[in-house]
Amino acid sequence: MEADLTLHVNGQPHAVRVDPATPLLYVLRNQLALNGPKFGCGLQQCGACMVVLNGNLAWPSCQLPVSEVLHMTVTTLEGLTRPDGSLHPLQQAFIDEQVPQCGYCLNGMVMCGAALLAQDAKPNEEEIRNSLYRVLCRCSVHSRAIKAIKRASEV
Structure with missing residues (x-):
């Protein structure tokens, strides 16, 4: 209904x-x-959504x-993009660290990073890794995503 x-x-x-x-x-x-x-697995296990x-x-x-x-x-x-059209520092850091590959996991990595930075402006590497645990990535860009989130935390 x-x-x-x-x-x-x-x-x-x-x-x-x-x-x-x-x-x-x-x-x-x-x-x-x-x-x-994105629609990925439909089971809340991949992070694409x-x-x-x-x-x-x-x-x-x-x-x-x-x-x-x-x-x-x-x-x-x-919604992370600023009203003036400029990128959120996390989005820019993902570009600077050349994180994107196929794009399947990208939404999940950015959104998990944004949520983490909203909770803790200066997370350590372990906290960043823990924030990404629900995001599957077959291209193996997790190390670059961690660097990007760290970079954004320094802005």
């Missing part, structure tokens, strides 16, 4: 008409046209019912 709901995504309210049990990922991609979060909830919690969106985020703020990869 569909309902009229309001989601707070990337700093803006968005009215959507959707079944409250619909996974957040589908609403983000199909109704709000936000393509940062990560979003940041309430500014500091990275969470997979592929099985998260949209009804559970009605009173939360949701940030996607697109």
